[in-house]
Amino acid sequence: MTSEQTTLAGEVIRFAGFLKGRGFRVFQSSVHDALRSLEEISLEEKGDFFHSLRTNLTATDLEWVQFENLFDQFWGRAGRDQEAAAEDRRQDPKTGPPPSVTEDQFLPDAPADASTLTDSDDNRQWLEGIAYSPVSMVRKKDLGRFNQGDIPMAELALRQMMAPFKIQPSRRTKRGRSAGNLDFPAIIRKCLKTGGTPFEIFYKEKKKRLKRLVILADVSGSMDRYARFVMPFLLGLRGIGSRAEVFVFSTSLTRVTFLIRHLSVEKALARIADEVPDWSGGTRIGYSLHQFNQKYGDFLLSRRTAVVLLSDGWDLGGKDLLMREMAFLSRKAHAVIWLNPLAGDPAYEPLCRGMKTALPYVDYFLPADSLQSLKRVIRLLSRVMGH
């Protein structure tokens, strides 16, 4: 290997570290493959260099989107501009051939530490004091203080947390007692002992499915500062399969499962805000629960349903109604989990009337004020949702 190549390899490794520091999941094997890829492509083509690194060092759509920017920051803009120009030329045959490219343009034209990244206020906020890892920083940040720029990072972090979290319905089968699908392997096994006569017939049946998850999120005025985070959290739950249902409520209830499944965070937020007439208005938890129980209770609530309520408990509605609906919910569902963004404060006491009324019917009461605390929520959920 020439010294130039060595430098390039070193820089690629450093770039992988740079990405890791920004929340990317870069594996050792991916770095190795990235270096192997560079041996396969012609380094003359800046575009190929970019594409090879991107395909090896990203693994999700979010990383894919952020990669371009981070690549530019680390390697300097020259490489990408060259590629764009070349792409233009390909589309317009009138311009001349691409100028020759020298290898040193690949090397970073500026030191790649965090200080070079503060080209805008946005970036500064992003990375304030977190040259090491923005994700770990985001985890500690109070969710109420999240700004829009944090959402992609929060989403990235949430997805990482969700990775080991399985709420997929099981389709594995077990030995069953009632007539159903024949269990041929078992029949055959028995049959061989009796010279091929199947004296005993075995059936298999599906193992029990995992529980259904229903999320009811408060998007009223008092929750407003959390709402921007509540949504990415709900969207982070996208991976939990077809048995999750998501509703938002303030003065009334809206089902948003469809939007959450189909749109990106920002768009889902906009559409939900659009479709929920009183987004950021007052809260009537009792009435919203009443609507839920009436309309969806029959087919969504069962002993296999876990209900998660995300709210600070500020309620403008009547106490009796709330009590009645909470009682109904806790009677019908397997577990009611209440996540309260205020409860993270050690001095917090459930003083507001709504919270006080609802608390006796809640199986688990947990804070949801930072990604760290949400991690606990996820642990609890995976326990509750399991078999």
Added chain:
Amino acid sequence: MNELAESHYIADRALATVLFLAHRLEKPVFLEGEPGVGKTEVGIVMSRLFGTELIRLQCYEGLDAATALYEWNYPKQLLHIRLEEEGKRDREEIEELIYGPRFLIKRPLLEAILMSEERAPVLLIDEIDRSDEEFEAFLLEVLSDFQITIPEIGTIKAKRKPLVVVTSNRTRDVHDALKRRCLYHWIDYPSFEKEYRILMTRLPGIDSRFAEQVTRFMQKARTVDFLKKPGVSETLDWGRALMTMQRAFLDETVVLETLGCFLKYQDDIKRFKEEIWADAGQRGEYLGG
């Protein structure tokens, strides 16, 4: 890229590089993107390009190893045991017989491994996000060394690694362990120029001005926040439908008549009619007037 184009797939340099690397590094390609941007097509085209067999495994909830790998033909085995009842074979002989290749039903993954004897096939694992996580974990094992063990027969190893294309619609996150073994590529909606070229390549005989009009329409439609933005496959469907109807230009009526070719949700259709088509200015823009 040119080779891909000859196989009727218009790819940009990014995708061409990824496919080249996948071939050279013998790594699976993991393709993500909105529905209808041409992920599945990549696998189909790759097999055409390399002149090899395409083996497709369509994933779904509940897909298990038996359906993906192999299964014993139990009814046939049972029948055979019955027939042997009067015979002189002893139990061990019968066992050996009924667990032989004659009674083995090969499913896509085993097929891919067996086929690699002569030439590595292209294995398309479509919509992996629909399968269960346990299946995904099982897949890891197969993808890492293309070797499977059938207890009654032994271990079978692929001579050459098949070229694997895995696609996902992102309905759930796929585990890191699987992604780590793959090259990642995100297929976006195409640019105007690319979509136009796709139309011209895939719909031979389409009038170039008509193709341009359809492309402009679709590019514009994608700027609207529909629940399901129309993908390239919708463009092709629509183009094909219009050609079948012997239309060679878009007008107000024909668009309304054929909305269902590119908008797939009632909400979207309603929105298109009320917010876009009701407005004369927008109509003009869409039709390129």
